[in-house]
Amino acid sequence: MAESGSRRSPVKALLDQGREGQQVSVEGWVRTRRGSKECTFLEINDGSCLANLQVVVDAQHEQFAIAEQATTGSSVIVTGTLVSSPGKGQRVELQAGSIDLLQAADGDYPIQKKRHSFEYLRSIAHLRVRSNTFGAVARVRSVLFFAVHEFFQQRGFVYLQAPMITASDAEGAGDMFQVTTLEPQSGEAVDWSKDFFGKKVNLTVSGQLEAELFAHAFHDIYTFGPTFRAENSNTSRHAAEFWMCEPEIGFADLDDNRRLAEDFLRFFIQAGLERCPEDLAFFDQRIEQGLLAKLNKILESDFETITYTEAVRLLEASGENFEFPVSWGHDLQSEHERYLTEKKIGRPTFVVDYPKEIKAFYMRLNDDGKTVAAMDLLVPGVGEIVGGSQREERMDHLQARMKEFGVPEDEYWWYLDLRRYGSVPHSGFGIGFERVLMYITGLSNIRDVIPFPRTPGNVAF
């Protein structure tokens, strides 16, 4: 049963395929210990799945006293024989042969067999991965991380590792963290030419501009990497460090872009449902009732597309008492996005063609001269999950927009070069990995889908 190159038998493999009479060795941590005069039961978890393997130690066993010291959180290696289990919900259990108690956890182990609040678990992020919820999140995260690459690699996209240190602010996509080796000098104006790079630099807020460069050589590309935004917003949907995937497709318009985003989201959900059924069933039961139905519905239903102008009309006619008033020319707020996708339309919705004033300079101007070919994908429960656009490929239009936005041409000479040497229509979008994870797990706070979240005032672990 031990997998090649490994001594151990993962609990998942034993529970799924273990045979009665099989000699196995399990390495893990004790989730609970309970017992009677006749025997002790140890529930062992090794992170390979949600379920534990039950180990039975008879009172006559020469190591019975050791088993009794194996408190919750202790690390153990148990070697023994698989037998069929009379217990409910498990096919097999392990009749202990030898028990190696590597370390008996202190009695104040912070994760006990009861429901702890998410707030409390965040304060012990070094141990919360050993809880059911965060174990499941970590496994789903790992599987879906791979699925991102799989989706694009299967379609022949080239993976660009966009730089994390950059001198561009990517059109002001978000507030930036500065990177410097200069010592702070109070009162004096900073001379950035003396800094490490000879200029002001920051951590990337988006790899999009670099992605556009690559799309002009490889047609279809994607980035997937850490992204940093110093937004002091402290919401449940924003982290200072998160993972963003940014595909960019050459010779493509907004419709191609929409189709790609839709295919990607479906693939992602399908991958989660197929590869993490046990963990998703757990989320369905414990975190968001109806989660599986919601995800399956997405696979079946067509995504809706409405223009920004239609969206404003729907919101104005809604009769809802929004905190932020709705009017054409203003950005949609979270409450508006959620009304549209949750109450009015009831399924994922692309909102396209936003007023040019509220979107970035690089988005392609539509023929009406008032809107740009932007698209946001809104999903029930989360709101915006994807932001993208068709990019402006016409040099004169781009220059005019840069002027309007005060974007200096000399700093973006390399970006403008693309429109000089073989310009093509191209489109792309950014999708926040954690936002999709929130959607798929039903967890409502981004801090609970990132192993070690970085948010304003919090950089623990």
Ligand code: ATP
């Ligand atoms: P929002 O309006 O939610 O702040 P945004 O308009 O700033 O998002 P974009 O710049 O379009 O977002 O970024 C693309 C995607 O990256 C978003 O749709 C979202 O999924 C994700 N994203 C953006 N900011 C954050 C953040 N601080 N934490 C986690 N994910 C984020």
